[in-house]
Amino acid sequence: MIVYLLKRLAVLLASVAAAGVAVFAFMAVLPGDPAEIALGVNATPEAVAELRARFGTDRPPVTQFLDWFGGLAHGDFGTSYVTSSPIGPQIADRLGVTVVLVLGGMVVALLVAVPAGTFAAVHHRDPLGAAISAASQVGIAIPAFLAGILLVFVFAVKAQALPSGGYVPIADDPAEWLRSLLLPWLSLGLVQGAVLTRYVRSAVLDVMREDYLRTARAKGRGRMGALWRHGLRNASIPVVTVLGLQLATLLIGAVVVERVFVIPGLGDLLLNGVAGRDLLLVQGVVMVLVAAVLLINFVVDVCYAVLDPRLRGAR
Amino acid sequence: MRRIGIWIALGGLLLGTAACGGGSGGRSGGTAAKESLSVGFVAEPANLDFTSTEGAAIPQALLVNVYEGLVKLDQDGKIQPLLAEKWDVSPDRRTYTFTLRKNVTFTSGAPFTADDVVFSLGRVRTDWKLKIKTQLDVIDKVDKKDDTTAVVTLKRPSNGFLYALATRLGAMFSRTGVADLANKPVGTGPYQLGVWKRGDSIRLDANPKYWGTKPAVSAVTLKYFKDATAMNNALLTGGIDVISSVQAPESLQQFADPNRFTTVEGTTNGEVVLSMNNGRPPFDDKKARQAVRYAIDHKALLDTAWAGRGKLIGSMVPPTDPWYEDRTGDYPYDPAKAKELLGGKTYTVKMRIPNLPYAVASAQVVKSQLAQVGITADIEPLEFPARWLDVVFKQGDYDMSIINHVEPRDMGIFADKSYYFRYDNPEFGKLLASADEGSEQQQSDDLKQAAKLLSDDAAADWLFLFPNLIVARKGVTGLPQNAIAESFDFTGLAKQ
Numbered sequence: 023m024i025v026y027l028l029k030r031l032a033v034l035l036a037s038v039a040a041a042g043v044a045v046f047a048f049m050a051v052l053p054g055d056p057a058e059i060a061l062g063v064n065a066t067p068e069a070v071a072e073l074r075a076r077f078g079t080d081r082p083p084v085t086q087f088l089d090w091f092g093g094l095a096h097g098d099f100g101t102s103y104v105t106s107s108p109i110g111p112q113i114a115d116r117l118g119v120t121v122v123l124v125l126g127g128m129v130v131a132l133l134v135a136v137p138a139g140t141f142a143a144v145h146h147r148d149p150l151g152a153a154i155s156a157a158s159q160v161g162i163a164i165p166a167f168l169a170g171i172l173l174v175f176v177f178a179v180k181a182q183a184l185p186s187g188g189y190v191p192i193a194d195d196p197a198e199w200l201r202s203l204l205l206p207w208l209s210l211g212l213v214q215g216a217v218l219t220r221y222v223r224s225a226v227l228d229v230m231r232e233d234y235l236r237t238a239r240a241k242g243r244g245r246m247g248a249l250w251r252h253g254l255r256n257a258s259i260p261v262v263t264v265l266g267l268q269l270a271t272l273l274i275g276a277v278v279v280e281r282v283f284v285i286p287g288l289g290d291l292l293l294n295g296v297a298g299r300d301l302l303l304v305q306g307v308v309m310v311l312v313a314a315v316l317l318i319n320f321v322v323d324v325c326y327a328v329l330d331p332r333l334r335g336a337r
Numbered sequence: 338m339r340r341i342g343i344w345i346a347l348g349g350l351l352l353g354t355a356a357c358g359g360g361s362g363g364r365s366g367g368t369a370a371k372e373s374l375s376v377g378f379v380a381e382p383a384n385l386d387f388t389s390t391e392g393a394a395i396p397q398a399l400l401v402n403v404y405e406g407l408v409k410l411d412q413d414g415k416i417q418p419l420l421a422e423k424w425d426v427s428p429d430r431r432t433y434t435f436t437l438r439k440n441v442t443f444t445s446g447a448p449f450t451a452d453d454v455v456f457s458l459g460r461v462r463t464d465w466k467l468k469i470k471t472q473l474d475v476i477d478k479v480d481k482k483d484d485t486t487a488v489v490t491l492k493r494p495s496n497g498f499l500y501a502l503a504t505r506l507g508a509m510f511s512r513t514g515v516a517d518l519a520n521k522p523v524g525t526g527p528y529q530l531g532v533w534k535r536g537d538s539i540r541l542d543a544n545p546k547y548w549g550t551k552p553a554v555s556a557v558t559l560k561y562f563k564d565a566t567a568m569n570n571a572l573l574t575g576g577i578d579v580i581s582s583v584q585a586p587e588s589l590q591q592f593a594d595p596n597r598f599t600t601v602e603g604t605t606n607g608e609v610v611l612s613m614n615n616g617r618p619p620f621d622d623k624k625a626r627q628a629v630r631y632a633i634d635h636k637a638l639l640d641t642a643w644a645g646r647g648k649l650i651g652s653m654v655p656p657t658d659p660w661y662e663d664r665t666g667d668y669p670y671d672p673a674k675a676k677e678l679l680g681g682k683t684y685t686v687k688m689r690i691p692n693l694p695y696a697v698a699s700a701q702v703v704k705s706q707l708a709q710v711g712i713t714a715d716i717e718p719l720e721f722p723a724r725w726l727d728v729v730f731k732q733g734d735y736d737m738s739i740i741n742h743v744e745p746r747d748m749g750i751f752a753d754k755s756y757y758f759r760y761d762n763p764e765f766g767k768l769l770a771s772a773d774e775g776s777e778q779q780q781s782d783d784l785k786q787a788a789k790l791l792s793d794d795a796a797a798d799w800l801f802l803f804p805n806l807i808v809a810r811k812g813v814t815g816l817p818q819n820a821i822a823e824s825f826d827f828t829g830l831a832k833q
Contacts, residue, residue: 062722063730186567294381
């Protein structure tokens with residue numbers, strides 16, 4: 023178990039380092055000079071040169087990279103070109119919002135997918151089970167931002183029941199915080215829930231065909247009882263895998279959903295950074311996102327080991 | 338026990354992401370104001386320092402509201418006193434003596450005196466980073482006569498000087514308040530910076546020590562929306578009180594109910610210019626440029642691309658400038674004449690436009706109208722600002738482009754032959770110089786002639802004047818009808 027974890031951890035760290043090089047290289051080839059964009063149509067050559075020197079973008083790329091990555095290693099993300107303030111606190115601030123958004127979306131997805139998927143599997147020969155499968159297909163086809171726009175139209179513009187956008191920090195007003203996040207959670211969660219439903223359904227179906235479940239039924243357990251005691255844990259392994267992958271998708275979906283709902287999260291920060299060519303900020307945000315995805319994968323690997331003791335000895 | 342195992346595993350998965358989430362950030366908030374209004378904007382300031390960072394969003398939020406100048410521009414484009422009670426101009430029109438208001442303090446508590454005038458105007462030359470600072474190059478020296486009298490001496494008479502003082506260039510800074518301009522503005526205005534939630538909003542709170550009439554609204558929140566639909570929805574659902582600038586005129590019909598909403602339509606300084614590269618074929622040939630002007634049916638274009646909102650102008654002068662003349666008659670829609678000018682030749686040109694709604698909508702119409710006379714325009718949208726600035730503005734690698742030139746009194750950009758129009762007519766530069774030095778009458782005459790010259794030369798084509806479209810919740814009053822100053826003036830706002 024320990025060796026397995028250490029191996030996974032080594033892979034994690036190597037991936038983060040490789041990602042750092044890749045992210046920096048992509049930013050370096052992106053057209054557009056941060057100093058020229060900051061000054062816009064008002065740029066004079068002298069002012070551009072001075073600003074380049076202040077940003078440090080006039081130095082050789084290797085120096086810039088080492089400076090940036092060295093800073094990252096002890097938690098210093100550098101100073102934003104555009105806002106002239108440290109990047110680390112900005113990211114931490116926005117990340118809190120995005121994490122709440124993504125986790126809430128995940129919870130909605132699970133609340134939809136686990137009951138719906140299990141029901142669809144158990145009743146896979148009934149019209150109702152087929153109907154759930156069909157509905158989930160439709161859900162997969164809808165992008166999260168479209169779901170968001172539709173939800174806003176129905177619940178905010180027409181029914182005037184929920185705010186159409188904006189974000190209220192929980193410290194200001196917990197009730198408003200909840201109200202401002204309900205629609206974003208739903209738009210992320212319903213679509214992901216539809217995807218997840220398919221996986222839950224097929225995982226439960228597979229498990230239902232296993233011998234041990236038939237044995238459990240033969241011992242006198244009911245269909246649901248046998249599934250609950252012996253089936254769900256086995257069915258959860260493929261679902262957890264997908265869940266890990268889905269979290270990455272949710273993070274990306276959050277970038278767009280934040281824009282639809284005017285939520286000041288990481289995605290919003292990233293898009294602004296790209297538009298203003300705030301390279302250090304973009305690099306910082308992308309690194310955090312990459313690290314988050316890698317970390318999720320790492321946690322998924324650990325979850326396998328917890329869920330399935332057979333895997334612990336295997337590697 | 339086994340069941341618990343599953344939940345621990347799932348919990349671990351969720352916690353794993355939360356752990357790297359870090360702090361949730363301490364945003365403070367809670368409006369204490371009795372009367373507050375929120376206004377939706379599109380572009381959020383990158384930072385609050387308009388002395389070194391370009392972008393209309395900064396003066397839009399801060400000028401007149403937080404920072405005040407000696408003078409300000411009113412809704413008719415006339416210059417009115419602000420921190421200067423009055424000013425005297427010497428007979429040779431080179432010396433301006435400003436009498437300052439007494440008992441004015443900065444929000445930091447420091448008094449505003451003639452020393453701050455010397456300091457602020459001096460800083461323009463020494464510390465400002467933007468090219469617009471050259472508008473004040475005409476200043477020879479600034480002196481303090483006594484605490485409430487400042488004397489500005491010019492190198493030569495200049496009509497543009499006082500006007501420039503009404504822009505961000507004339508903003509008065511405190512000698513002790515410029516340490517962190519990007520985050521902590523210190524001005525004398527009726528509002529001061531309350532809370533800035535980056536990526537979301539800026540709240541301006543009434544300045545309790547303001548020298549003048551205190552504003553009726555004690556807190557104004559500027560809310561920023563990247564998405565026009567989100568901003569419209571916010572007004573529909575009561576999330577904001579005002580849309581400062583409607584992004585797509587088609588969306589106005591949502592706000593047609595007069596019992597709920599008020600629409601204000603006025604003018605701006607924004608000339609939507611169809612630029613043609615005067616520096617390379619085919620548009621180095623005046624006839625080809627004239628052909629383009631004849632080939633475009635401006636009325637049809639405005640109706641199709643911008644729902645008929647806006648005004649046709651025909652040259653680089655908005656109707657609020659004193660020397661405005663309607664120049665739309667210079668090149669009436671005449672495709673036959675356009676073909677004649679082209680002499681039967683056909684051209685294929687690169688139309689590199691910014692990926693902005695008005696440019697994309699207009700480009701489609703221009704393309705189809707030019708096709709009628711034998712010019713094929715290949716539309717290439719470029720990411721704005723980064724790519725457009727680099728390719729079109731800086732390198733001048735384009736044949737045609739479309740952009741809204743929003744700066745006030747910006748006809749002078751045509752006098753700079755390195756500007757991306759690559760327009761080069763020394764006669765035009767002479768007219769502008771003589772206008773700036775001459776009497777007010779001379780200025781008006783010269784600028785009228787300059788605008789006519791631009792139009793005759795077909796230095797570019799002017800598609801339309803960008804409209805100022807504001808929608809507000811019914812009961813909100815004091816909205817500026819014309820957006821002709823750099824600031825969005827909140828000082829007159831009230832809510833019934």
